Amino acid sequence: MKPIQVGLLGIGTVGSGVFNVLGRNQDEICRRAGCDIRIAAVADLDTARARSIVGESVRVLGDARELIADPEIDVVVELIGGCGIARLLVLEAIAAGKHVVTANKALLAVHGTEIFQAAADKGVIVAFEAAVAGGIPIIKALREGLTANRIQWIAGIINGTTNFILSEMRDKGLDFGVVLKEAQALGYAEADPTFDIEGVDAAHKATIMSALAFGIPVQFDKAYVEGITQLAAADIKYAEQLGYRIKLLGITRRRPEGIELRVHPSLVPAKRLIANVEGAMNAVVVQGDAVGATLYYGKGAGSEPTASAVIADLVDIARLHGADAAHRVPPLAFQSHTLAAAGGELPVLPMSEVVTSYYLRARVADEAGVLARITGILAEAGISIDAVLQREADEVGGEGSTQTDVIILTHDTREGDMDTALARIQQLPTVLAPITRIRKEELN
Amino acid sequence: MKPIQVGLLGIGTVGSGVFNVLGRNQDEICRRAGCDIRIAAVADLDTARARSIVGESVRVLGDARELIADPEIDVVVELIGGCGIARLLVLEAIAAGKHVVTANKALLAVHGTEIFQAAADKGVIVAFEAAVAGGIPIIKALREGLTANRIQWIAGIINGTTNFILSEMRDKGLDFGVVLKEAQALGYAEADPTFDIEGVDAAHKATIMSALAFGIPVQFDKAYVEGITQLAAADIKYAEQLGYRIKLLGITRRRPEGIELRVHPSLVPAKRLIANVEGAMNAVVVQGDAVGATLYYGKGAGSEPTASAVIADLVDIARLHGADAAHRVPPLAFQSHTLAAAGGELPVLPMSEVVTSYYLRARVADEAGVLARITGILAEAGISIDAVLQREADEVGGEGSTQTDVIILTHDTREGDMDTALARIQQLPTVLAPITRIRKEELN
The missing domain is CATH 3.40.50.720 (NAD(P)-binding Rossmann-like Domain)
Known part of the structure; x- marks a missing residue:
């Protein structure tokens, strides 16, 4: 030929x-x-x-x-x-x-x-x-390998730069800024790393996978995009104590009301295979109704x-x-x-309609009743709690400290309800700093 | 249409x-x-x-x-x-x-x-x-997804029954026979499990992948097939102490002389993703010259x-x-x-020509000089040693025991040379039982 x-x-x-x-x-x-x-x-x-x-x-x-x-x-x-x-x-x-x-x-x-x-x-x-x-x-898997399936969700580590940074932050207990400089020196991050670290690159890829999985047009403008620049080493450590790793995931999920399409740091149970994808490697989990979960792993760049x-x-x-x-x-x-019409029967949902679970960390005054007030507000919003970790004040702030960290894992809830509850908790006089909120995906 | x-x-x-x-x-x-x-x-x-x-x-x-x-x-x-x-x-x-x-x-x-x-x-x-x-x-990945690559090797957990049994043996410290019965009761193993536990099913699949990867005809009759029925709980435990898991791998590898095609229990470094594939799940690693290693994971049956x-x-x-x-x-x-002719320029190699590394366990008399004689024989055969683990006699045989286990990890060597060396070691009067030999794959 x-x-x-x-x-x-x-x-x-x-x-x-x-x-x-x-x-x-x-x-x-x-x-x-x-x-x-x-x-x-x-x-x-x-x-x-x-x-x-x-x-x-x-x-x-x-x-x-x-x-x-x-x-x-x-x-x-x-x-x-x-x-x-x-x-x-x-x-x-x-x-x-x-x-x-x-x-x-x-x-x-x-x-x-x-x-x-x-x-x-x-x-x-x-x-x-x-x-x-x-x-x-992965495109071939979605387009040809999994055609029998009603795809339910996809979650992927689809940006090597950020996965390298997160792996290093966990390994060495360092904060984001320090590791970013190291990644740039090693060539794992570009001189202007904005598209990677702000989640934009991952959102481009999640948008494409969303279209392939659900038969909708590509709709990058509807994607929720949050990067890793705000992640603190403390949260990676607390997550680990609770049995989780923090990964930047590109997620797209089918719900009866529409499609979730979002990129943000996520807690993932440490026992999941994808939680153990380290360094600049990529991996994508696809959940189909017939095949169950399949995972695809390899080099995502180079x-x-x-x-x-x-x-x-x-x-x-x-x-x-x-x-x-x-x-x-x-x-x-x-x-x-x-292909479904954009915004038709399968609209990409706004972030307030997304349903997921959460990791919350609040710096609070070390006094009686603080935890009760926080969990009370969550209960009033219909948000149920999966686990609580309260640190000794001395461990967090040094000897004689009057502040401590309260860490809460929640069950699934609507993001809009969580936004409202968080705004109320933030108002409490015993909450001393902006609350850290990281989403959690069980991927099961 | x-x-x-x-x-x-x-x-x-x-x-x-x-x-x-x-x-x-x-x-x-x-x-x-x-x-x-x-x-x-x-x-x-x-x-x-x-x-x-x-x-x-x-x-x-x-x-x-x-x-x-x-x-x-x-x-x-x-x-x-x-x-x-x-x-x-x-x-x-x-x-x-x-x-x-x-x-x-x-x-x-x-x-x-x-x-x-x-x-x-x-x-x-x-x-x-x-x-x-x-x-x-995985067929689509090999046939269409990785067509750019000169594929170097494939290693897969491609039989769910045996992976379930090995996972249970490790988790619970039980021997093969006990876990097989449990697997049969749970429906993870058939009433006649021969094809699974003897490695035949995995060898069928490895044979097909070998043809797809290297452009050779399917040649099941040339495959080396060894199952998991001889595996002892002790070896799984020792492997773990050395940083390895034991998996039944289907392996096919391109060498200048021809193609390795073999199924046998293998030590795999515990840090490799594939070593963490548990239960009845399947996973295949494909090493290509351009893409590097990619891994495919999911349910292999059902x-x-x-x-x-x-x-x-x-x-x-x-x-x-x-x-x-x-x-x-x-x-x-x-x-x-x-397609290359069967037995032509890319013959499937006999097992004696396979190059791999080994885990050896010998039950020996607990006396001076035993280890030196064993390592001496290995050295004469040109086989270099990666690690040695010698147990206290008391730990192995109970208080006052005069026997102990010597565990040796080797570097890569020709299987034929290992056969010869093992026959010599087996003759030593201080070697008290048949030597256990399990192959080891670094998969890097």
Whole structure:
């Protein structure tokens, strides 16, 4: 069979991984795909660096549009990132009749509806295994492996930077700021780590998984996003004493009223496999009604792990190349015309409607009746308590201290009710500092 | 689109799961597949039981051949098991131009080459996601998700019965025989558990994964198979003291000389995620050169988890139905004509050529020089030692005992060299009982 001709837009970390792996494993990939997959051209603003990576055998262009316009190119791989020029180039590639492979989660989470529609109109494929959890084939699992199931929820560690930071905070008992600097020095966090540490990157990925799982459009604007910058070492320690680890989870859950879509630090029982995913690794748990829980684990970022996913998409395209559009797997798992309308029967719920359980930590005056007043307010709000941990004042504040920490684990409750109760508790004169509230997911 | 008409051969545990899940999730599955998937007929020797499961809406036949001959049936799902009548019926279904879905690992591991060839000749699909690790989409991961990679090794807990038994042995400190009876009472082990506890079932699954990973034919007859019946509670305890868990692993590994394919109890470092897979759960680690290690975890057996995999295959077929054979994913991941010849450049290696590390336990006389003689023999064979644990005689044999246990962990060595060294050590007059030898896999 005729080789598939691939054009790369951008040849940084991931692009060079794609180039290297395709070169190294050429024979084996061809035996799987049924034809050669060839990088025919690369477009990058830094043509000298691009040339130094691909050598003389591949055309190097400074202009992405020249690559897209090339009639020889079958597939355009977008590795630029972001929602600016990347969006325009992806739409132009589709308009030119090219299949598109992208690792760009921001682009799909925000502009996916527009892009998938354009691809459907033009009869081309948009593939994006690399957009979620790097080399772990989680998109394929959701789209093809678990199609028998009514998916109930997904919870994932889908940002390696934050999982590395949380692992280090727990291991070494250090606070967030200290570990962030270490992570930056080691290359696990970027110079501007905002998208990672504020949970935005994880929310992009959770948004994409939510669409695949539930047959709804991508709706990043409805996602609740909370990062790890406010986490204190003390909370990680208390959680551990209660049998939990704290992880930044991307969660999406089906409820009769709609879909929960949220990213925030979460307590997870330490005995769950996902609680033991450490360092920069990723893992996703999918709960289906037939299969139960399945878990997918691996490297969520990096040059060759991400390239592994990009090339898997290229092999899928090579295997299907020439088949008509009717015989393709729909990009969001459900046939496009059956996607629920955004905000229709399966709306993404506001955070106040989310139901979950909580870890609360209050710095209080060490005097009689404080705990009773706090638990009384929770009871009046219909919030039931799972466990209470009260520290000795001396342990918390040193000898002679008149302050202590009260830690409370609750059972499931509506977040809106918790907000109201917390506001009341915060007003108590014996509560001496802002209350820490971390959500808790049992994942069972 | 026209519905896909499915015929079930056999409606026991898995068949009724397929019927129930297809019924319950009909709408969602249709939205994914692009057409309805309908069970049109069921063939089972026990027609009364079949009728009680499927009700009046589905045809019930006592004769499998009548179902296969029905021109309305598009896909035959074989859920009979074994290599006897199941083989004949699968070949007849293929000859009749039906696509086949099967959960029958024994059939594919032993007769896969014949079956895949027949399907290729006839232009039909043989799908078998349910044959390995139940509801975990590991076949799809190997065949489509990891196609970029030169796969280096796979290690899996792929038999739930034995993992349940090993988990219980460790938790409760009980010996194999006691826990087996408990497992049988709980329904985790069959009345005749031979295939599970002797490692045969795991070897069938490892054989299939080996073919998918390395582009070789299925070669069950070359697999090394050792079960868990000889495991003593003492070894599980000693392994734990050394930082390891004992798991029954199905392992297949690429070496320059050929392919290792083996099932046996293995020490695994306790900190590895797979070492923490407990009870009847399954998990598979795949090491690829680009992606690194990925892990897949879930229920490996049971009615609906297995049905989840069968239905995923049906959805794949529905999505591809009508596409010509050139646009299908090859059953063993590699295009059929590119499979290596059995015994050719990538032979499955004999066990004596396998390279791994070992846990050895010897019951010895508690006198000076014993350990030196044993380690001397290992050194002469070029086998280097990683760790030694020598118990106090009193702890092992009670007060005044003159016997003790020596436990040795080795580094990697050729199994043939270990065999020779062990035979020499066994001859020592101070070695008082047969030496226990368990292989050890670092999985890093």
